[in-house]
Amino acid sequence: MxxxxxxxxxxxxxxxxxxxxxxxxxxxxxxxxxxxxxxxxxxxxxxxxxxxxxxxxxxxxxxxxxxxxxxxxxxxxxxxxxxxxxxxxxxxxxxxxxxxxxxxxxxKQIKENEGIKETLNRQIEVVNQKRTELEKHQEEHIRRLEKVAGLTAEDAKAQLIESLKQEAQTKAIAIQQEIIEDAKLKAGKEARKIVIQTIQRTAAEVAIENSITVFNLESDEIKGSIIGREGRNIRAIEAATGVDLIVDDTPEAIVLSSFDPLRREIARLSLQRLVADGRIHPARIEEVVEKTKKQIDDQVMEIGERTAMELGVHGLHKELIRMVGRMRFRSSYGQNLLMHSRETANLCAIMASELGMNPKLAKRAGLLHDIGKVPDEETELSHALLGAKLAEKYGENPAVVNAIGAHHDEMEMQYVISPIIQACDAISGARPGARREIMQQYIQRIKDLENMAMGYTGVEKAYAIQAGRELRVIVEADKVTDGDSDKLSFEIAQKIQTEMTFPGQIKVTVIREKRSVNVAR
Known part of the structure; x- marks a missing residue:
């Protein structure tokens, strides 16, 4: 393998x-x-x-x-x-x-009540018997009285009723008089309260109108042109405007003097145009003055419309608006008429509101109450009656017409707002510092107040404040006690009341202050 x-x-x-x-x-x-x-x-x-x-x-x-x-x-x-x-x-x-x-x-109570009821029934029977006897005796007594007095019971009753009626009427009249006096006292207090509140709620400007206007120049060389050859230019200006021109040594200034603010304003604007143009001669002066007058007319309407709009017064006739605008260039005792009318209108609206009345109607009447002072033509009527006539002519409310005509008692007061207009006009005109005549008296009154207080023993300083409505007195604590302070305040108030004339009231306040001063060295 x-x-x-x-x-x-x-x-x-x-x-x-x-x-x-x-x-x-x-x-x-x-x-x-x-x-x-x-x-x-x-x-x-x-x-x-x-x-x-x-x-x-x-x-x-x-x-x-x-x-x-x-x-x-x-x-x-x-x-x-x-x-x-x-x-x-x-x-x-x-x-x-x-x-x-x-x-x-x-x-138990039922049983007792039954016994009481039986007792009451017996007593009632006795009372009825006694009443019957008493009525018989009373009738007999009345018949005897009638025989003695010679009057029937009905006649006596009528005389008694009449006597009681007269007594009741007398007491009723006395009670009615007390009620009236009390009502007057309360009404006076309430009226003073409303007036004071109205004045305090109105912030008024103190504006005094002067009778002169100073026109400033860029240089003194222009004075010669304004005067002209042999004074013909200055004479032409004075003739065209109705204003006096005072040319003196005052540097770079010319004084325009006239009682009429409208004329002074026309002269001032005319001079301003002439100086700006440089051509100053009689013909040119007349032309410029005419143009200025037209300009002032437009300005008057503008002022009137603006015033009515600011105050909320609508539906005024054009002529009334023009008169309101002309108030800007009028004065009453040195007080500007438009400022016075605006102030009066605001005061009237506040006071009418406090009294539960129509403030718009009162404000309208307050604004128009002095339109009679700016008429187109001079008449013999007083300014109140003339103003009422103009207001009626231009379709104003009858209450406004009556308030205008009656604010100086030249017409009967027919409406409730009429006394309000009168009171507010007096408040605005009498306010310290509002008018020129009152201004000098006001300053003197302030000095007299302080000097009067300084004349008392123990007074260290005295100051009149609140536009003369209050006098504050400072005393030396070492010489005047608290009790003396009360007495001093009363005495000064009494002396002011008896020796001085003043609108409204003056509050006297005495101040006592203790100071202990030492120096540590």
Whole structure:
């Protein structure tokens, strides 16, 4: 045999032997694993049974505890219900006993009432007998009185009624007079309160109109052009505007003097145009003045429309608007007429609101109350009556017309707003510093107030504040006691009241302050 075949046979034999040996080894291992798996499975089953037993015991224990708890709660609830039932039965028994007791008392009271009723019946019979006897005696007495007095009972009754009626009327009149006096006192206080609140709520500007206007120049050389040859230019300006031009040594300034602010404004604007243009001669002056007058007319309408719009007064006739605008260039005792009318309108609106009236109607009347001071033509009528006539002409409300005409008592007041317009006009005009005549008196009054207070012993300083409405007096603590302060305040107030004339009221405040001062060195 060849060696190759021998090797093959050996290899096959070796393979067969290997397979047999592998199968034997695999069978042993498999059997061992199966035995281990069975052991592990038995162990798992034993553990599961043990856990199931434990869980079963725990659940049984929990169930027993829950049962015991529920049983205890049930027993407690049953006990509470039984207790409530017992309490209810007890209350019912008590009520039954109380009702039985009441029944017994009631029966007893009924028996007693029956006895009382019999007694009352007997007493009523006696009273009726006595009443009959009394009526007989009274009739007999009345007949005797009639014989003595000579009057019948009816006549006496009528005289008594008349006497009582007169007495009642007298007392009623006295009570009515007391009520009227009390009402007047309260009305006066309320009126002062409303007026003071109205004044305090109005922030008024103090603007005094002067009778001169200063026109500033860039240089003094222009003065010669304005004066002109032999003064013809200045004479032409004065003739065209009605304003006096004062050219003096004041550097770079010319003074325009006139009582009419409208004329001064026309002259100022005309001069401004002439100086800017440079051509200053009589013909040019007249032309510029005419243009300026037209410009002022447009400006007057614009001022009137703006004023009406700011105050919320709508529906005014164009002529009334123009008159309102012209107020800007008029003054009354140095007080600008437009500012005065605006202030009066605001005061009227506030006061009418406080009194529960129509504030718009009051504001309208307040704005128009002085239109008679800016007429197109001079008449002999007073400004109040002329203003009422103009307002009526241009279709204003009758209440507004009456308020305008009656604000100086020249017409009978027929509407409630009329006295409001009169009061607010007086407030605006009499306010310290509003008008030129009052301004000097106001300053002097302030000085007199302070000097009067300084004349008392122990007064260190005195200041008039609040536009002269309050006088604060500072006294020396060493010389004036607290009691003296009260006395001093009263004496100063009495002296002011008796010796000085002033609108409104003046509050006197005496201040006493003790200060101890030492210096450490």
């Amino acid at each position: 060849e060696p190759t075949i021998i090797y093959i046979i050996i290899g096959i034999a070796a393979l067969i032997i290997g397979l047999v040996l592998g199968k034997v080894v695999f069978a042993k291992n498999t059997k061992k694993q199966v035995e281990e798996a069975e052991i592990q499975a038995q162990k798992i089953v034993a553990d599961g049974q043990l856990q199931a037993e434990n869980l079963k015991k725990e659940k049984l224990l929990e169930a027993k505890e829950k049962f015991v708890q529920l049983k205890a709660e049930h027993d407690k609830e049953v006990l509470q219900r039984n207790q409530k039932i017992i309490e209810g039965e007890s209350r019912i028994k008590q009520k039954e006993q109380s009702l039985n007791q009441k029944d017994q008392n009631l029966e």
